[in-house]
Amino acid sequence: MDPAQSNTAVAEPDSAVAAALARLLGPEGRPDPYAAAAVLREAGPLHQTPIGHHVLTRYEDCAAVLSTTAWSHAEEAGMMHPTVSPENAPEELPTSFLWMEPPDHTRLRNLVTKGFTPRMVTRLRPRITELTEQLVDNALAAGEFDLVETIAYPLPLIIACELIGVPSEAYEQVHRWSQDLARGFDHDYTLPPEALTARSAASRGFMGYFRELLNERRARPADDLLSALSLVEDRGDVLTEQELLATCITTFVAGHETTANLVGTGLLQLMRNPDQFERMRAQPGLTEYAPDELLRLEPSVQITTRAATRPIEVAGHRFETGEGVVVLINSANRDPRAYADPDRVDVARYADPHHPAKKHLGFSLGIHYCLGAPLALLEMEILLDVLLRRARTLEPLTENPPYKPNVVIRGLEALPVRITPA
Numbered sequence: 562m563d564p565a566q567s568n569t570a571v572a573e574p575d576s577a578v579a580a581a582l583a584r585l586l587g588p589e590g591r592p593d594p595y596a597a598a599a600v601l602r603e604a605g606p607l608h609q610t611p612i613g614h615h616v617l618t619r620y621e622d623c624a625a626v627l628s629t630t631a632w633s634h635a636e637e638a639g640m641m642h643p644t645v646s647p648e649n650a651p652e653e654l655p656t657s658f659l660w661m662e663p664p665d666h667t668r669l670r671n672l673v674t675k676g677f678t679p680r681m682v683t684r685l686r687p688r689i690t691e692l693t694e695q696l697v698d699n700a701l702a703a704g705e706f707d708l709v710e711t712i713a714y715p716l717p718l719i720i721a722c723e724l725i726g727v728p729s730e731a732y733e734q735v736h737r738w739s740q741d742l743a744r745g746f747d748h749d750y751t752l753p754p755e756a757l758t759a760r761s762a763a764s765r766g767f768m769g770y771f772r773e774l775l776n777e778r779r780a781r782p783a784d785d786l787l788s789a790l791s792l793v794e795d796r797g798d799v800l801t802e803q804e805l806l807a808t809c810i811t812t813f814v815a816g817h818e819t820t821a822n823l824v825g826t827g828l829l830q831l832m833r834n835p836d837q838f839e840r841m842r843a844q845p846g847l848t849e850y851a852p853d854e855l856l857r858l859e860p861s862v863q864i865t866t867r868a869a870t871r872p873i874e875v876a877g878h879r880f881e882t883g884e885g886v887v888v889l890i891n892s893a894n895r896d897p898r899a900y901a902d903p904d905r906v907d908v909a910r911y912a913d914p915h916h917p918a919k920k921h922l923g924f925s926l927g928i929h930y931c932l933g934a935p936l937a938l939l940e941m942e943i944l945l946d947v948l949l950r951r952a953r954t955l956e957p958l959t960e961n962p963p964y965k966p967n968v969v970i971r972g973l974e975a976l977p978v979r980i981t982p983a
C-alpha cells in the first residue's frame with residue numbers, strides 16, 4: 562500500500578480530539594483519563610499528538626502491537642526520554658530487560674525468572690497475610706486515615722523490600738527514590754526540570770545503594786532475590802553487575818508503585834460501588850478474580866510505547882521501521898468492542914471459566930508480560946479478603962481525592978477514608 566495513502570487513516574485532529582489528547586496526556590486529566598480516552602476511541606483508532614507521536618486507542622490494535630516482536634520496546638528511551646544522553650543512559654535510566662529485545666531480553670528474563678519462581682511467590686502468602694492484618698489493625702485503630710499512606714504503599718513496599726533483600730532502615734529512602742523514578746517514566750517534555758533532576762538523583766542513589774547491598778550479599782548470601790540473582794547462571798551466562806543492578810531497580814519500581822496504585826484506585830472503585838463489596842462478602846471466592854477487573858478499569862500503567870522493527874500496518878496506517886506508537890492501555894481496557902458495559906465494575910467478570918472476559922492489557926501482553934503479575938494479584942486478593950473479614954464499612958471521606966501528576970504510572974496522592982470494624 563502506498564504509505565502516503567495509508568497515512569490518511571490517522572484521524573484529522575479536530576478540537577474535541579485535541580482537547581481529549583491534552584487531557585489524556587496531561588496532569589489535569591488524572592482524576593478521569595477515561596472520558597478523554599472514550600472521545601479519542603470513538604473518533605478513530607489512531608491519532609497524532611502535537612509532537613507527532615501516533616496514539617492507538619482500540620483494544621484489538623493495542624493487543625496486536627503488544628503481542629508481537631514486530632514491535633520493540635527498546636526504543637523507549639529515545640522516544641519518551643530524549644533528554645537522556647546515550648552515554649549517561651545506564652546511570653540516568655537503568656537499562657533493565659524491560660527495555661530490551663531478544664536475544665538479550667530472553668537471556669536476562671530467563672535468568673531473572675529463575676531467581677523469581679512461582680514457588681517464591683507462593684511462599685510469600687503467609688507473610689503477605691500477616692503484614693496485611695497488621696496494616697488493617699493500624700487502620701482500624703485510627704478509624705479515619707489516609708489509605709495510600711497507611712496501606713497502599715507499605716504493603717507492596719515492605720513485601721518488595723523483603724523479597725529483594727532491602728533492610729527496614731532503608732524503606733523511607735527507597736520509597737522516595739522509587740516515587741521519583743516512577744514520575745520519570747512520563748515523557749520528558751511533560752516533566753518540570755526538578756522532576757528530571759530528581760529522576761537522575763534517584764537513579765544514581767539506587768545504583769549506589771544496591772551496589773553496596775550486592776557486595777554485602779556476595780560476602781554473606783541471604784534468602785532473598787539479590788543473593789539469588791547474584792548466583793544464577795544459565796549455560797555459562799551470568800548477569801553482569803550493571804544488568805543485575807538495573808534488574809533489581811526495575812523490579813522494585815515496577816512492583817512497588819504499580820501495586821500501590823492498584824490498591825488505591827482499585828479500592829476507590831469498590832467504595833464507589835459498595836454493591837460489589839457486598840457481592841464479594843456473599844461469595845468470598847470472587848476476591849481471587851476481582852483484582853483483574855479492578856486493574857482492567859484502573860490500569861496502574863496507563864500507556865506504553867513501542868517502535869516498529871519492520872514496516873508494518875496497524876489501524877490502517879503503515880508504520881516504517883523505527884516509527885513509534887503510543888499504546889493507550891487505559892483506552893483499550895474500556896473498549897466496548899472488547900468488553901460488555903466496559904465502565905462498570907463487575908467483580909465476577911473474570912470468574913466465569915466458560916466465558917472468560919478478554920485478557921486486559923494492564924500487565925501488557927507478549928514477551929514483556931509483567932513478571933510480577935502473580936505477586937501483585939495475590940497482594941490485592943489478600944487485602945480484599947482481610948478487609949472483608951475485618952471491616953464492616955470502608956468509605957471515602959472526600960468525593961475528589963487528589964491524584965499524583967504522573968501520566969504513565971498513574972495513582973492517587975492520598976485517599977482519606979473511614980473504616981468501621983466488622
Ligand code: HEM
Binds near residue numbers: 658924
Ligand atoms: C498492579 C501491579 C503491576 C502492574 C499494573 C504491572 C504492569 C506491568 C506492565 C504493563 C509491564 C509491561 C510494560 C510494557 O509492556 O511496556 C510490566 C512489566 C514488568 N513488571 Fe510489572 N506490574 C505490576 C506489578 C509488578 C510486580 C509486583 C513486579 C515484581 C515484583 C513487577 C515486575 C515487572 C517486571 C520485571 C517487568 C518487565 C518484564 C519484561 O520486560 O519482560 N511488576 N509490568
